[in-house]
Amino acid sequence: MGVFLFIVLCSVASDKGIMLEPDRPFLRVKIFERAELECCYKNAVNNGIWVKRLSSGQTEPVNLSEEVFQNYSKSNGKQCGFLTLTNAKLNDTGMYQCHFINTTVYTHGTYLQVFKPIEKTISLSESTKNKILTAEGVLLLLCVVIPSASLLFKSKKQNRLEMKKMKQEEENIYQGLNLEDCCTTYDQIERSQTQSQYQDVCTAMEEREEILEKP
Structure with a gap:
């Protein structure tokens, strides 16, 4: 399906004389960090405007602000549009494309994923971590030594019981005489x-x- 859409977009772009450059397919940034998107093309009459594709398949223009802005550059016949999010939020996650006005041409687009890292529930210093590791090592050693000592003690006790039993049997032989x-x-x-x-x-x-x- 993606390949078919790519071919259709390229054919439409060729009809309008617009040649699309490859876009970065995926961008992943941490929440509240800076995200920069780029779309490049050739032979376009007007610069493309940035749109966000919704889950329904429709698109909506990106709302520009002090934290979200776009700019353009041109060199050697290639034009590029840039969308900058200085303070990315979780709801900024989605597919971003450049759309050319009065056409049905869209660039291939970049999927932006904004994620929230897992926070540490307990903040420990290095010395505390070392103490915990030492305690774990001691516990592991005890888990090995204690069962071994218990088995050895049981073995000695069993040997004593057997010797005592043999002695009692010898005494019983002469008991009736x-x-x-x-x-x-x-x-x-x-x-x-x-x-x-x-x-x-x-x-x-x-x-x-x-x-x-x-x-």
Whole structure:
């Protein structure tokens, strides 16, 4: 659509003998700053007047004042019109073109955007910013160290519980045993072994004596 409009404007301009120069397509300025628009052309009988194109597609002349004014220059057969806004406002945003009186010729135009920068909600000095960054670094370090220390502490606690449990199991093995009974049983076993040895010796002696008495 834009290319088609450009071709139509160029053809109309050629019919009237006016040759349009390329315009700056886009200009962005901060609110309350200076904005300068320019349109250049050749073979124009009269200078173009600045108009603002509305959203409906129609145009309206730019209201001139002390803060909004236009001027013209001519050199080497090329004419240029300038529109200066010394104190741009948000409602100045729009499409600006030069229009030649008694014709339907408009320059390609420049879209002006006036913006309001985001203001700082909190104004901080450099020293305050450095302190905030230092505090963030300390908090980040704590976020790393504290969980690690907690895991290490839990691991040690778990190991202690396991060792305690093993010790309790060992104690439970000997819990039902009576040491006096164990000692009595041991003594009986020892005595029986000793007596059997003595009996064997005596029996052997008696047998030998019987053998010796028989001629």
